[in-house]
Amino acid sequence: MDERFLTFFIVVAAVAGLLAWYLSLRHRKALMEHEERMAALEKGAGIPAAPESTPGSVRTYLLRGMIWAFAGVALSVLLLGVSLSDRRPEPAESRMVRAQQLSVRVGIPLEQAVRVIEQDHSAGYRGGMSPAAALIGLVPVAVGLAYLLFYATDERRKRRSESA
Secondary structure, eight states: OOHHHHHHHHHHHHHHHHHHHHHHHHHHHHHHHHHHHHHHHHHTOOOOOOOOOOOOOTHHHHHHHHHHHHHHHHHHHHHHHHHHHTOOOOOHHHHHHHHHHHHHHHTOOHHHHHHHHHHHHHTTOOOSOOGGGGGGGHHHHHHHHHHHHHHHHOHHHHHHHHHO
16 A cells, blocks of 8 residues: 555544544533533523524634635645655656556557656656645635635724724
């Protein structure tokens, strides 16, 4: 099994495990609140107030924006670093095997396949992850910028700062 696949599988399993753990904690909390309310009803006591589900202050949008933006930049830097460090020189034996496979697959003479593989090698092709994969980090950066834009243009925050 390829080492990269194994690492990817471990990371996905860890994220899935953390998500399951978080969801079970959230479910357990909701279950406890429900049991508390039911016990109060059975005793005839007042029902405890349900916790308010307000989104919080406008400053949370600043925090969310910074988190998303910095996480996106970090993801881009990470993917770019991985893609650049993943490029290793290909051994001559491996190039010859690729040339033989290309020759059989496309139906060209072996000498021509060797020339094609050597041209790829001399042009700097090394396989591995493309540096363009780092552009995936632009997605969370855009989400963070949207939060920051909302924070900057929020009228409630501006009115509060003017009246204070």
